[in-house]
């Protein structure tokens with residue numbers, strides 16, 4: 001299997017602070033990776049750099065996506081090429097209709113692929129189907145993007161966007177935090193429904209709880225901007241038990 | 254900067270050549286008032302940012318042509334594409350005012366449609382009953398050179414179902430038009446007006462329009478004004494509304510066009526429990542200049558006024574917002590709210606915003622605020638991360654900001670036209686090359 005994403009010795013900074021310090025990670029199609037680590041270790045920074053946020057400055061290293069230099073692409077082109085970032089803090093956009101954004105996003109990708117735009121009927125059918133999987137009321141379509149949504153509703157909305165866009169590489173940044181157990185199950189259902197040999201999923205999470213519902217193939221621990229340990233799902237359980245300190249100490253040693 | 258002043262000799266000669274009729278006394282009064290004032294200059298605090306020398310230059314050329322020559326109605330031009338589209342798309346009873354003169358066919362048609370509900374007459378036939386307002390210099394200039402005007406009165410206890418449309422359209426080339434409309438909304442009746450201002454062609458023109466409205470007790474005037482003038486147009490407009498007890502005045506102003514635009518809106522609350530709502534949206538690109546001055550006088554209380562103006566500026570455009578709310582002594586129970594929000598799409602665009610509250614009463618609730626900002630970077634990135642290109646993301650966010658008032662338009666029939674015009678204009682703004 002070819003590498004979907006290959007990150008080598010990545011260094012990045014924001015506002016003058018170097019956050020990623022030589023991070024290396026390879027993700028293949030069909031795999032689910034979990035990236036764990038204490039607050040401030042750089043998990044969101046990694047996610048934002050992959051999505052192309054301009055505030056994060058790449059100082060060194062390479063990011064190769066499907067054999068191409070990802071860092072040369074604009075954020076919208078990364079999305080159209082199949083990268084999806086589920087934000088840790090999805091923004092509220094008053095006045096921009098949720099359905100409009102979903103449809104514009106789907107069509108931007110379809111145009112990029114040389115496909116015809118989806119028609120209104122097909123779009124609604126697909127959206128309703130995906131929403132029911134996530135146990136989301138269809139009324140969310142008519143609201144402004146994330147405006148007045150609860151924490152859980154925002155996360156479901158991220159997963160809805162992912163389900164509509166059917167990305168090749170999904171990075172979900174703490175999609176589980178702040179969710180009650182029902183919401184967590186709904187979100188996990190949505191993610192599991194997308195598991196596919198052609199698709200890779202990177203779960204960024206602080207807790208192992210999500211991993212009870214979405215079983216990862218690999219677990220990595222991020223500390224001070226680099227991956228200090230990798231293992232299988234048992235590593236997550238170990239972390240749950242012992243906390244992060246032992247790994248950080250081991251890494252510093 | 255051009256610094257032409259209005260030529261007072263040409264002005265006097267032109268006033269002298271106006272026809273001798275029922276309006277003569279009004280004109281002469283106004284002319285002597287204007288002669289002492291002249292066009293406002295930057296020395297006048299209310300005109301600090303808006304320079305009328307362009308209007309003076311056009312007016313001088315026009316006055317020269319008319320000095321000593323008897324005034325007559327301007328030549329008829331054939332309706333152009335923009336005009337036809339507008340008249341077709343907005344379902345209203347239209348009166349067309351072309352180059353400052355009322356198109357008689359449109360007036361007759363509209364008069365028939367309203368029957369006894371609305372009475373239309375020439376201002377010259379109503380001079381005895383109405384006070385022609387000439388306080389302000391531009392208003393005095395308007396009255397001094399007024400060939401005629403429209404007097405529109407709505408009978409008491411009536412509801413005109415189809416909105417009244419007023420289209421002001423002007424041809425190019427050194428044309429200066431003075432338009433005046435006096436509105437009387439009878440007790441417990443309502444009138445909805447959609448007013449559109451267009452240019453038939455590109456070219457330097459100056460228009461100076463005054464609307465004076467009196468809204469009787471329990472009556473309602475809803476007025477949407479859509480300004481889509483050409484890119485060399487200089488426009489000054491003034492609307493003054495006086496509200497009696499329980500009266501309502503809703504005014505939505507959309508300024509999308511023109512080279513230099515100055516609007517004055519004055520609402521005078523003279524009766525208890527009156528309500529004033531002013532909404533304004535201005536969009537400017539290139540070198541456009543748009544100045545909105547509003548004044549709400551709470552002479553008595555309780556009464557409510559709500560005002561919100563929004564602006565989107567790109568290129569090297571400039572906008573001015575000045576909102577005065579004055580609460581008179583004894584106007585207790587006044588609730589006055591005012592805000593002005595601006596979105597700057599370019600670092601070279603400029604806004605001067607100044608909400609002013611003057612409160613002389615004790616028991617009042619007043620709020621005011623102004624903001625100036627750029628598009629939210631986090632929202633832009635979010636949209637781009639979903640595959641929308643930068644231009645589309647900017648357009649969407651700008652549209653969200655600018656569409657605030659569309660959900661509560663005072664006159665519904667223009668929604669579709671307005672929405673598509675707005676979208677077109679926003680696309681221009683977002684792609685303004687000075688970004």
Ligand SMILES: Nc1ncnc2c1ncn2[C@@H]1O[C@H](COP(=O)(O)OP(=O)(O)O)[C@@H](O)[C@H]1O
Nearest residue numbers: 014015017019038039040041042043044045046
């Ligand atoms: N916009 C920013 N400006 C300055 N520092 C930032 C900014 N965003 C994140 N950081 C810093 O970068 C570090 C890593 O943050 P982040 O990647 O969000 O960590 P994590 O997601 O692992 O909790 C933190 O120390 C944080 O304070």
Ligand SMILES: [Mg+2]
Nearest residue numbers: 043044088174
């Ligand atoms: Mg984070």
